[in-house]
Amino acid sequence: MKSTARKSVSQAGLTRFVCLVAVLAVVGLLPWLSHRDPALTVLRARSAEQEATDEALSAIRADLGLDAGPLSLLGSWASDLLHGDLGTSWVSGHDVLPSVVAGLQVSLGLMGAALGVAVLLGAALVAPVLVRGRGSAGAVAAMLAAVPEFLLAIVALLVFGVWLGLLPTSGWQGPEYMVLPALALGVPAGGLLGRLVADALPAVLDERWVELWRGAGVGRARIAGAALRRVLPPLVPQFGMAAVGLAGGAVAVELVFAVPGIGRTALGAARSQDLPLLQGSVLALLLLGLTAGAVASVVRRRLLGPALRDAGLTLPPPRPVRVHPAVPLTLASVLLLTIGWGLLRDPYAVNTTVRLAAPSWTHPLGTDALGRDVLARLGHGAASTVGTAAAICLLGLLIGLALGFLPGVAAGAADIANALPPVIVGILVAAAVGPGNGGAALAVALISWPALSAHAAALVQEVKASSFLMAQRAIGATPLWILTRHVLPSVAGPVARHALLRLPGIALALASLGFLGLGAQPPAPEWGLLLDESRAYVERAPWAALAPAVALALLAGLAVSGAAYAQGRKKRATTVPAEGRTSMKEAPVGV
Template sequence: MLWRTLLTSALICAIGLLPWLSHTDPALTVLKARSAERTPTPETLAAIRDELGLADGPSALLVRWLGGLLHGDAGRSWVSDTEVLPAVLQAIGVSLLLMAGAVVVALATVAAVCARTLRLGSRRRLGDDRPGGTGSAVLASLPEFLIATVLAAVVGVQLGWLPALGWYGPQWMILPSLALGLSAGAVLGRMLDDLLPAAFAEPWALAAAARGTPPRSVARQALRRCAPGLLPNLGLFLVGLTGGAVTVEQIFDIPGLGRLTLSAALAQDLPVLQTGTLVLVALAAAAAVLTKVGVRWLIGPALRDGALQSLHRPTRPAPRLVPLGYALALAAVIGLGLPRDPLTLDTAAKLQPPSAAHPFGTDALGRDLLARVAHGALETLGTALAVSAVALVIGVLLGLLPRLSGPLVDTVNAVPPVLAALLVTGVAGSGRWTPAWAVVVVAWAPLATHTASLLRQERATLHLTATKALGAGRGYLLRHELLPAVVPPVVRHALLRLPAVALSLAALGFLGLGAQPPSPEWGLLLSENQPYVERAPWAVLAPAAVLALLGALAVTASAGMRLPRFGRRSGRNAPSPSDSPRARPADTQQPTAPAPLHTPDRPSLR
């Protein structure tokens, strides 16, 4: 609790220093937010400073805001001059309702992704040659704002089946819930589908199937067995839907907390920004407590007594032809587009459909989309791979220290990505690698949570208890038991998020922190062509298809991966004295098995 309180205090103080960290005049920013046409004269700026108390410095502002919170007063907005607390509570109510709809969609998506594994596993017909889940990988790689744009344009505008703009009733939450829940459900479904085969191979499942237990009962218990490993990531997903659903709220014109926080961050409206962030941190803490209670309710006695079976089961590598096909297709797109010029303008060929001259069509300025996709691949893939690798290393290292990383993950996950980018830019300044560090700040949190949840269950397994009883040291257990069980699924999780990392890097371009026109970066291509999705859908579908191809390649290439063995080892046997020199003191002897209490009589040899 002390560690969590210190992190929250540091975050609130950093937000309070945001106008001074960004090296901008807060009075000028507030004036532009209030009235962009008004001339920023020295007298006008001085009046705003006196009105807001900016001359007293950030410390006085923070103390005044905290003092008001003790009396239930979060202050007044610097821009609209309205009470902050009612506006934040109304926005969090909208976000929670949207979150509930997205959770329903995500759970339905998880059920669809894992349906085949549940059906075959409960009937003991599940083998290691399962398909790699390419469809779920493609769905997980699609950006939320692209799904939202297509749903709003096709379902809401062209077909007119559902309303696409506003927030006036239950019908208005269907399309935003689909946009938020589909991709998140695909990610969670892939993680659950990665654990289910090992659960169906445990002795209890085999015994239940041999006794004739109905397959539905076996599948239900297998879900309960795997759920504790996913609950922490589900908690992160719930918190991310409140503050991180900024693009979906912008497209569908939803007055949620993410949109309110983004507007306050851009306008440097500190009372609204600090109150909204404090609400998100409190929501993250509540979600963390609920997930811990849920884990203890599901498998608490087994965690306490060390009576679990390991969910890590080495699988055969996936057929190389599948990822090889995706790799060749991606290489073909890049190879065909690199000889073309991505910056050549042709005003007479605006928004042309795909043809022999332009296989992917052209954009609103007449530029060849194939050339822009190919040239943007080098920058996008290189930076995204570097960011994913750094986030993976940080996530695994901090996940191995759950008491340290747990509150840190909750606090970081409560910060909207845009706000994290503004804080990083304020501290490090604008530069080429500033967007990469801004994405790293938030990208490691789900990987650390996944690592910690798997580590918690792996430490409670029977074979680990037996190995420690036979004299294995901590180093041996970490290298030979824990890391081989934890790292492969976390690496697959990181690869599944690779397309999302690429899009997060590009999304910072809207704030002047990332790629800027005329750069052919993939996420920027999607953002530039989004307004023309109705007239020229190929302008959006071409980069989205290549992005989905990247996601499918990442997932299928990681199927069946495992860590190399260190030292000699056979099955789950304990280490030999040479393998673990510090397993026991030097002056003790190797423990031997106790003699049986009863030895049957044997005839003597004469």
């Protein structure tokens, strides 16, 4: 048993190293992988009027070392990186390192403020549970955690910056400029932290030791502190992932509020094909993610103490959040009605005489800057987004099932995948193959499988340890028979339901890439792209921005309520091991 555990750990470590090297290799080879000619980009940056002759382009390629081949290019980049040299910007001609450091300092300040907001919000959500021993904070926290940062940023800018005029909406010139970006970035993270702790606390407060402490006269404050210490160690890795989410969400928030951070720097470099600056920015964001994971691991070990470091610590299963079936049904009905109504209209018809028209019976959600019907674009955009998300879910299901039988390999690869938010992968993919719906789908698919593979691995382990499989082996059943008739049918169903519950979350990830210009391109009617296009005239026609914003909020609510209702039904259901079957627990589903 110990040898199997050591083998799994060594496999995870090796896979983690190989995946990290592969990611670094992709970053180093961006000039070679780019779908555009880097020489043409540099020529346009140096002199927009110079003619792009073969001689001029060849001279630039020789100067950049692009003619030497990918291996030589990668070796030269790695050697410079080891010496602290990130190269020279192709656009500005300045060293990349100072720009990366300056952007990183701004982003760290923003992330620090957002982390403060997250901690305060998480504490406010957890406090009622600590006081009463139970509460409904988990549902509220789950809803907040599901709201995308870019959506919250747009709403905050519209309400507090445009309508109320209380706070500045762009720039980075003082503490007041940090308030709205920190709120937009910190509220979803605070909802996630509050949700994790609030879901776990009631079950911990029902444990035997709490009853004994109360009987011995221990104060409520001391019991609450001990319960938090009991809850936190198993949740610390999730907190590390929340910090990684801050790094990814910072890209969209910095774009909305024109904050000169590392995320906005990376996005601008990708759009202008300034690949050396993009390489340095992506490395900084990757370093943030890996550092967050490493810090979370160290904090967890310190909280556990030497006695439990090897044994680990698990929490009792959280109580399911009770959601009435009318909630997801209502949200789904509103979305389906809106989408169906929009599909009956033409999303590409241009009528400049009614541009930025207010909602009316002719145009129920108004029109955009070109006079196109917002309802039509909302409906057709939903159809393409949900279809793409369904394909990604299917691909993630297949990958998750395959890696479920290789837990060591899956764990190592998942560590690297979890350190890369979809936005960062989307930037890399866009730099290599160009922005588009296919590139956005590839970016989300590359990192959407870890939760499914972890669920599949847990179920495979449970099935293999069940008594009925031992009986099957005893009567001479072949491994192939056991795999196809027992293991796969027992694992595929729960993991498929898990993948289906992740569909709205994947659609939101695609919308976020579209909002950043990394997904579908104009004139495609994609939700994130609609929200991005409406930013330019949000003061004159706020309904054009509110329509996709409300649709995304409904989608987030559907993701939360649907997952909570499904988990509640599974929790209440009683399954008894029967012939050829095993009782298996559903994994918690994140959004």
